[in-house]
Amino acid sequence: MPDPVKAGRRRTAAPSKGDLREQQILDVLEDLLAVKSFDSLTTSDIAERAGLSRASTYFYFSSKQEALVALFARTVESLREKSRAAAGDPAAPRDAIATAMTRTRDRWHEHGLIMRVAIDQASTIPELGTLWTETADVFIDAITTILVRADVASHEGPDGARALAGALCWMIERTFYHASAVSPEALDQASETCRVVWLRTAGLEP
Missing domain, CATH: 1.10.10.60 (Homeodomain-like)
Structure with a gap:
């Protein structure tokens, strides 16, 4: 691999x-x-x-598994770049959240199938799990930064910004995973729901 x-x-x-x-x-x-x-x-x-x-x-590529890892790596690199951009977005937290959700939604529209296949295969191809976890960590960093800018406490603990960011990240992943398999419209609706949850977590009105 x-x-x-x-x-x-x-x-x-x-x-x-x-x-x-x-x-x-x-x-x-x-x-x-x-x-x-x-x-x-x-x-x-x-x-x-x-x-x-x-x-x-x-x-x-020595196997179809190795090719899938390379394809997934190519796909998630854009997600990482967009997450890094979200962390450095100087816009108000509300606008930064909207931008981050739109960028993530668009990537799932474009490559949702690949991401679902990779997630499904991660249990048997460890490299896929590593790539996805590393990508999630970048997104969690971005969410944490935006939450702190919205005055969410950054202390350690279950209600600290990073813990909340981790929960938000994996909630978004699961929601997008299921919605992208249904229809583009379902993914759009799921994205809006996740945006509202993120806003409320940040103490902002939708």
């Missing part, structure tokens, strides 16, 4: 032919997951859709 951090790290140099081929394989995997379950998917399916031989596909 690849190093999750390395897999999710953005390259600064122009992509090589090999880099482009690797990204093509990940794009194909994402497309296939829209029509086939991960458990029933094979490396041959990926190779055929990508127009490659199995041997060529194995040159880039």
Whole structure:
């Protein structure tokens, strides 16, 4: 399995032919997951859709599990960037919360399927769980920062800002997970509900 951090790290140099081929394989995997379950998917399916031989596909990824880790790393890197942006957002807490929820909702609209598959597979592919936990930690940091700016106490304990941020983060994750599997409209509604919960936790009126 690849190093999750390395897999999710953005390259600064122009992509090589090999880099482009690797990204093509990940794009194909994402497309296939829209029509086939991960458990029933094979490396041959990926190779055929990508127009490659199995041997060529194995040159880039030793298994479909390794490819899924790389695809998930690519997906959550954007979530991490948006969470870091939320932590540094100079807007009033109410507006910062709205922006953070909109950005998170949009990412789930775009890649909700991949995130659900990765969450489902995390029990058997530990690298996925590590990536998701690390991404959640970045989001928790952002939520904590916004709560403190809204005058929520930052002390240790179950009612401190970070404890509340952790609960909010995982509430949002579970809510988005289920809603994104229903419909885009359900995800929009879930996002609004989570925004209201976050506002009330921050002591702000919706």
